[in-house]
Amino acid sequence: MSDKHLSSQFDAELNSISTHVLEMGGLVESQLHQAIYALVNMSLESADQVLENETRINQMEVTIDHEIISTIGRRQPTARDLRFLMAISRTTQNLERAGDEVARIARMVKSIIESGTPRNLPISELRLAADLATALLRRSLDSFARLDTQMAVSIIKADDDIDREYNGFLRKLITYMMEDARTISPSLDLLFLAKSIERVGDHAKNIAEQIIFIVKGEDVRHSPVDKVESIAG
DSSP: OOHHHHHHHHHHHHHHHHHHHHHHHHHHHHHHHHHHHHHHHTOHHHHHHHHHTHHHHHHHHHHHHHHHHHHHHHHOOOHHHHHHHHHHHHHHHHHHHHHHHHHHHHHHHHHHHHHTOOTTSOGGGHHHHHHHHHHHHHHHHHHHHHTOHHHHHHHHHHHHHHHHHHHHHHHHHHHHHHHOGGGHHHHHHHHHHHHHHHHHHHHHHHHHHHHHHHHHOOOOTTOOHHHHHHHHO
């Protein structure tokens, strides 16, 4: 079999794995939409639907990992191809963890509904942070599909916006708890829920870092933004 034919087969395998990663990411994004809908509308049915799909995300991670291991064993890739497969493995881990946070949101929504959380708590204000996290996740998948390092840098920068929303929401909840002790328990539920939304944004940022790793061969995790920009070019 010619080297050209082998190369074509390898490219096809990499494209197949990439497609499965994007499918997994699309499911996580859809789940996040559903979980936030459940929160804003206090819908037990929507929260239950999120939890029913949780195992699909876990299974997709296992399937992709198997494909990666099989490809490495058969093709013994080097240089950029090996970086690509390593980055895909890290990306699926982040997607699975984002899916875990989404499931946690759904469980928390169920707890809030069943406990009869006071309606005057700022539940709807979580929508902005959730929309930001959803947008970051979607953009990280677009950046992955295009291997767009400039988009990846913008995602890393935008993660700070979610952090600011989380901190602002935390301050507001503290005010509610100080004014009425009866809101302490439900406010803590909302705080944990907001933290899960913030972590989804963190996982989107982590995916963006892997895109730079694929293209530039530099591990930018834990690096300051100015250094990331310089590396991404």
